[in-house]
Amino acid sequence: MLIQDFLPFTASSIIAHRLRSLLTALGIAVGIAAVILLTSIGEGIHQFVLSEFTQFGSNLIGIAPGKATTHGGPSAGIISSVRPLSIEDAEALRRAPHVEYVDPSVQGNADLQAEGKSRRVTVYGVGHEMAQTFRMKVQAGSFLPPDDPRAARAFVVLGAKVKQELFGAVNPLGSRIRIGSERYRVIGVMEAKGQVLGFDLDDTVYIPVSRALELFNRAGLMEIHVTYHSNAPLDAVVEGIKKVLLARHGREDFTITPQQKMLEVMGSVLDVLTFAVGALGGISLLVGGVGILTIMTMAVTERTSEIGLLRSLGAKRSQILALFLGEAALLAAVGGAAGLALGVGLAQLLHVAFAALPVHTPWSYAALAEGVAVGIGLVAGVLPARRAAMMDPVEALRTE
Structure with a gap:
């Protein structure tokens, strides 16, 4: 089988069973749409929270009275201030470096x-x-x-x-x-x-x-x-503030909180949250993968004689394997593209309906979701494709 004939042959088998292919791709599309919608909300909240804090600048340090210290025993985080x-x-801090x-x-x-x-x-x-x-x-x-x-x-x-x-x-x-x-x-x-x-x-x-x-x-x-000053090293600034207050208080009975550190921690937490929300939506992709596995298994059974004919005409087992894997991957890719469009559309409609809800589609997650969809299609198609490739051509031709 020539390479230029591979894609048309794969696409024709999908077009020949339009309804079945549509329902199979729909499972993947729903999963991708869920991932895009949830991650759009998560990323929107992420950017909203960070923008709320950074509007006052990132070179800001807060100093509060009391020092959080950990002691042995059942209690921890006790606040004490001399x-x-x-x-x-x-006024003394104005002289800090x-x-x-x-x-x-x-x-x-x-x-x-x-x-x-x-x-x-x-x-x-x-x-x-x-x-x-x-x-x-x-x-x-x-x-x-x-x-x-x-x-x-x-x-x-x-x-x-x-x-x-x-x-x-x-x-x-x-x-x-x-x-x-x-x-x-x-x-x-x-x-x-x-x-x-x-x-x-x-x-x-x-x-x-x-x-x-x-x-x-x-x-x-x-x-x-x-x-x-924006070009000053944060550690040196914190150390200078601490030195001034220690000289005045005699002990560290204050808490220094650089906004830069707080933003880094908050950004990490929000990144994990966005990923977790996306992974939650990704569970529905597994359902789509099961659908591809089921449909491809049925397709192999229905096309046994076709497989036998291809083998008798000289098609190698690797080509038969690639043919069915390509069909599974194509179904997943088409479903994934439809899911991307659906997810982005739903996210924008949600933002229009609820203007106060921050929504932002992270295109890195969108590309990752499409890649995962194709990967799930390939994995789901492995067993049916291998079964098709391992068929005996003579026995396959006898099947009607």
């Missing part, structure tokens, strides 16, 4: 009153470099000035939603509002940022951190955020 983080700690911006922070909820209106909002006590630290922009006015950290003036910067609900189209700059029992003067309005992982950054106000400590009656900061 002293809380202070504004002075944050490679540090670019430092933002001491504390947050809580408080009642806000302005223009005869009242509402409860999230109040962030921050430093004057918060906007640079988190890459946020001021829409009108300015952000908090670099006052004495311990005696900052009563200024407030409004989130976009708070400004809209309290002042509407009126310019709020210079207005007085009351937060808790203190009066503040509005000096700025932030650009709309939207929600980040469920937190509405527009429904907030920003006040000096020292005043927030008094407002919430806290002894120390909730966290210190540090950004470092």
Whole structure:
């Protein structure tokens, strides 16, 4: 059998039994579509979560009070802190190597009153470099000035939603509002940022951190955020921060969390999740493989006389084997291509129907799924093809 005759001969046998071939390919198509749909959702969530974190930059480090330590015995992960983080700690970190911006922070909820209106909002006590630290922009006015950290003036910067609900189209700059029992003067309005992982950054106000400590009656900061120069080695930055705080605290009673490390761990977890979801959808491919095995076994039985004729005309056993393997692989490839189109189409329809659901088709998984489909077709066709190749041509010709 000539090579140029191989594909037409294989395709003709599939076309001759259209309904059977369609049902066989359908099993593979459903499996591929399930893989594509599930991995599209998994990859979409993966990219969404990482983009939510990286919008503030990847050269960000969080420092929290307390050190997680492991002790012997039945309990582990006990948190202990000799002293809380202070504004002075944050100021000292400005002298650490490679540090670019430092933002001491504390947050809580408080009642806000302005223009005869009242509402409860999230109040962030921050430093004057918060906007640079988190890459946020001021829409009108300015952000908090670099006052004495311990005696900052009563200024407030409004989130976009708070400004809209309290002042509407009126310019709020210079207005007085009351937060808790203190009066503040509005000096700025932030650009709309939207929600980040469920937190509405527009429904907030920003006040000096020292005043927030008094407002919430806290002894120390909730966290210190540090950004470092992008070309600086992370290990050196972390070591410099640790050295400054150890000199001030006398012991390591704080936890340093680089966002870069957190993103790496999170990315690995999400990769595993996406792969696991894809593998779950891949189980349906095995069902399609069983369908190919069944159909090819029937085809060998039905075409016994044809096999005998081919053998008597000089076809080698390897050619008969290749013929039936090619038919199985072609069925799987056609079903896989249909499944790819179906899966991508369903993923896009799902995204249109639920715009908030992040969907992204990973084409590496799509190519892998198609390859796996062809591989399953070949494996499923091995036994029937081998049976056909091992037939005695004389006995095969006698079969009607």
